[in-house]
Amino acid sequence: MITELGHFSLILALGLSLVLTLLPAWGVQTGNITLMQCGDSIAKGLFFFLLLAFLSLCYAFVVDDFSVNYVASNSNSALPPYYKISAVWGAHEGSFLLWTLVLGGWTFAVTLFSRDLSVDMRARVLSILGFLAFGFTLFSLLTSNPFERSLPVFPGEGNDLNPLLQDFGLIVHPPMLYIGYVGFAVPFALAIATLWSGRLDMAWARWSRPWTNVAWAFLTVGITLGSWWAYYELGWGGWWFWDAVENASFMPWLVGTALIHSLASTEKRAVFKTWTVLLAISAFALSLLGGFLVRSGVLTSVHAFAQDPQRGMYILIFLIIVVGGSLALYAVRAQGIKSNTTFSWSSREAMILVNNLLLVVATAVVLLGTLYPLAYEAVSGGKKLSVGPPYFNAVFVPVMVVLFVFMALSQRSRWKDTTLDVLLKRQGFYVIGSMGTAALLMFTLATFKSYVLLISTIAFWIFANLLENVLQRFKRRRWEWGSMFAQPLSYYGMLLGHLGMVVMMIGICCTVYYSVERDLRMAPGDELELAGYQFKFVEIRQINGPNFISDQAEISVTRNGQDVISLFPEKRLYSARGSVMTEADIDPGLFRDLYVALGEPLTQSAWGVRIQIKPFVRWIWIGGLLSALGGILAVGDKRYRRSRRKDSSNFLKI
């Protein structure tokens, strides 16, 4: 009954999204203010019915209604309650419903937080978001309906959730990621609305900035959580694989990062107007492309879920309509728009231009590596190949290194003009100081590696420039403590965003170059010495979980005769699916992780064991979270609310 209510709600949502697409747009074309204003309530209704549909599906999971196909294939009565909820988005149909719900949520947020947009712009934005919701809801209903039942005969027990997904990481990773992915729909809708109205000015950039920041921050958190989850749950301690689906989320992130910077220059200096619009379109287009890659099964990926060409075809057509339409509109409207602003080659505008170019090049590199197997398969008549991580490392990393050099250099740059003297003053000193610090740390704490020296020098150099930036402000305020807390929030956001990158760089280079790893055969009583730690395989025993049985090993770790910790890695057998899962055990630390995972049993008592020591690996995720926090902080800036009110006076003329 509740399931039918959910199904019906989804159908109603489809109707409402169609109405939301048409009515406000009709109002804009005919100048009918009532029609334009009705978008608000339709958007709220749309969100309500999507939420109702989603909650109905949650209910079906909670009460173990196995007559619903989707529940039967992804849940089980023995599944712990919190995993029953997260199982809702554990497979294709439900996760797409979540995706659609998130779009509904963003549309709802637009009705709440953009009261300062002029009536016609609001109508346009809502109409575009309505069209996207229509496309997603239709997709859900036509090709991946989670509410389908198998009646009158249905299984008495569910097939269980994929054990890999029975984990805290899965509860939070997809919602965060989707909020980010789909969030780029708002700057996209704003950009299209601006093109549609023909008023391509600085105001749209100011409206877009907070929305872009929030979407970007969530995407950052989502990717970071995904990386962390892969690290501990996939069992083998990798934190990034250049997997097609990872790339699918990474490309919108790269373009989103470029967009955040370019929006700043468009808002402040009215430069790169059309370029920024193009970035906003691209960020969302890449989000859609990501959806296509993940859900069509065209690519070999560890995230292989939903291998259905029909779904792929639908998304591809939707992608072509949305992107093709946007680019056509762009081609017509962006002509003849010029900015009369000038800036010098060492100004902040130029720095942002470099940032944008490098990020776009980086995106192109990732895109090429991700789509090349597809293109090759099409051209060669079905021969398959894969592009290995060495390609991405060889091309992507150097681009990033150049980007980070400019990140250090750009901290001092000002709008319009910065003389080279100002820009380069003391920088040589900073570089040498950073290199000295990096080398000193490396010689005292670890072994010399030239790449680590390079990356950590740049990291310290950026840090020095950030610190100088803070101190200069402090100095200008005559060293008053209070002044440090009276800066605009967006300033702290900027510092934190860049600081996060510094932390991440250190994490990445230390993890990549100083990790030690050993795969070996161990039986009870065996010992291994690795990087100063002694690992002793104490015993192996069987334990029972709620829906699995497990072989659990005890491995005690000592250092210089002192106990560090006992680790309990497991090999689990999930009974419902009969699938085997590695559950690694980790001793996390700010400066190093001890990571132990069980391979397979080799004889009665001997097991394959992987032991790893991963220095600074947490810094990668801490850095990501710091950057995301920076993005959120910047949104809290009073400036947006105040200045938006000021601008809106110019925009009420319809």
Add this chain to the structure above:
Amino acid sequence: MKPHRRRKLYFLLFLLLSSGGAIALTLMALTENINLFYSPAEIVSGVAPVNKRIRAGGMVLEDSIFRSESDLEVRFIVTDLQGSEFTIFYTGILPDLFREGQGVVARGALNEDGDFLAEEVLAKHDENYMPPEVMDVIDQAHGDLQK
């Protein structure tokens, strides 16, 4: 040529050369790091190159897994179920979903004896999921037989 024109020309030349160079380097990196997939039939018939990094796969033959007594070395036979098969040697921990009768894809190189030395063995997350390459291998071998 006027000085500002010349400057512009140099700038354009610089832009062209540097972007051309970048594209060439990228494509070089790409072609060096692609791993082509070969089926058991292609490996048996000698189509697959020797001592070059490739990917290969098929179904793990029943009762073909042999482990070393002392370390993590393992070998097993991969088949397309239609008579073409070859042996994969690997040292390390096999993935959770690796088992007899299941699809598997390995990355590594063939040696002169026609044995495949794997650096990495992949099986997928989902036990119902068949790597598309392996699916093709089975379909093709099956189709050839029917002809």
